[in-house]
Amino acid sequence: MEQIVAPSKMETFRRNLPVSLLKIKKEDLAASNERLLLNGFPNSRTEAWKYSRLNRIASLNLNTITSSPISWEHYSVTNEAYTFVFQNDRCIHFSQDLPDGIMVKEAAHLSLEEWKTLDINSHVIDINKTHAQNGLCLWLRKGVSLTKPVQLIFISSGTEQAAIHRNQFILEKNSKMEVIISHFSIDGQKNYKNIVSEFHLEENACLSVNKLQNEEGEDFHFSTENIHQKNNSNFSLTTLTLNGNWVRNDVNVFVDGEGCETFLNGAYLSKGIQHIDNHTTIDHMKPNCNSYELYKGVMDEKSTAVFNGKVFVRPDAQKIAAFQSNANVLIGDEASVNSKPELEIYADDVKCSHGSTIGQLDEEAIFYLQSRGISEKTARRLVLTAFMQDVFEKITSPVVVTFLNQVLSKRFNWDLSVLEED
């Protein structure tokens, strides 16, 4: 329950934000406005925000001014993709060269009837609903299998800029695609990014999403992914948080069909005073489904992380196999993590497991490697890379693996290829 603390803070926060340019049902908008007015920002007594304080965000003085032009090509993870680029509040590149069977629109051009909004609320989604400027909406037609990925790039620049977007992906029956969503920041100072993406998978649809967060600077980042799965659909999301000042990821999966598979993988690596929060919910509404969730993190220096993973199995959802694991290594003396796995099972014929570990690097292993002539630095890198390896090896997109390699070697001096050879 979100409590009333200081609604005026929320009003001040929203004061300079433009109203939403999207066509959203009047009653939905009114409900969001009312909740924001009534509840304001959640405080630390609100369980979902207990470890992610919003004070610094609430006091931002946001605006949307015309941003200086940037060249985005440098930030493209791959050229072999249908690419859509957003800088702060606007779309700066919209791929026109699309094959048959796929339809795209800017979110601002969608009609009321074309929105297919899931019923889920949070102050983040409410702010998004009431202030979203644009986004990508995509329909993949029945039976279509895309050979190239769709790439969305969100770049923030400037100071105290708001980038609020809403994406919608509809995958019709038997369709298949891959999406790469990447986030960057160019000299970002206290920018606020709030991206909500909804994925609707119809029967037998297959979607793989790789989300890459690699923001320099001091931005505040909120990502929300809401997923609805129908019978025999397959959804996988890999969240790689490699850089970012303050990052909150909310993933909500409604497994509303039988025979579905759901994969949530996450890797987070933090330094300095960064804060990375992953909240996930998998709601098994129907029987005969599998879900696998694996999140791993390495926290250095004074950085902090949060993992909260909920798995619900509803009363009639029998024969569910749900696996969840969160493992953390603290390499900084002042780093910390709060990990909370939650299972709520109301069916009796299910196989569910969860686990959470927080540890430090095995110094005995480091010494062993050093005693074979390996420098301490390389030894630490080898052991850490090995720790993250089972998340990394679930990435099926070669271009994402290449990107990951580049960032890891540049930012952390890691070399994944050491583990791949031979």
Next chain:
Amino acid sequence: MITIKNLHANIDGKEILRGLNLTVKAGEVHAIMGPNGAGKSTLASVLAGRDEYVITEGEVEFQGLDLLSLSTEDRAREGLFLAFQYPVEIPGVSNVNFLRTAINEIRAYKGQESLSAKDFMSLVREKSALVELDSKLASRSVNEGFSGGEKKRNEIFQMAMLAPKLAILDETDSGLDIDALRIVAKGVNQLKSPDNAAIVITHYQRLLDYIVPDFVHVLYKGQIVKTGGKELALELEEKGYDWIKEAHPTV
């Protein structure tokens, strides 16, 4: 090869080594025996560079270098090798990739070029055959899921790959059955040359049937209290350590 003079070391304020002296020359095999708690494993740890131990006195010269001033990795790069009593499992790090990293870091230290993947793999095949280590084990994670015998064979395999000047075998025989013991000993004997040396630390005489030492030292209360030839090991096996303890009550 190595000269240890008046070495004193403690851990958590407790003195373990109390003025140890030992000289090992190239081509020699030295056995160090002694009762539990004598300081045998401490000696191995101190020489390898484990930093929990505080050295309060003494010096160690290794091939003309001040060993104690070198980092653990530099000691290895200069040719010191420790076969662990309890080899560490490192999930996710494969045996061969870690060895290739090690060999190439050692080569870089010596100003040599990296070993090619092909040359490296043929070295792996040659040396794993030496200790009858299944080539599948060579590509698995370091020691993960290995039996006790496999772990010890893996230590000797690594030793063969790195070709050290001085090998220190810390109770390599503990937990080994007779067949594994024979294989490990065979590996050690085949690596023996006039240019290198070995210090074999053991609690029992058994291993010394297979690895024949030139000298046997008895370590007791942090000092070497008796030195002899290989027959000293047999005498210890027969009489136990009590007569040593009685002869040195005040050490």
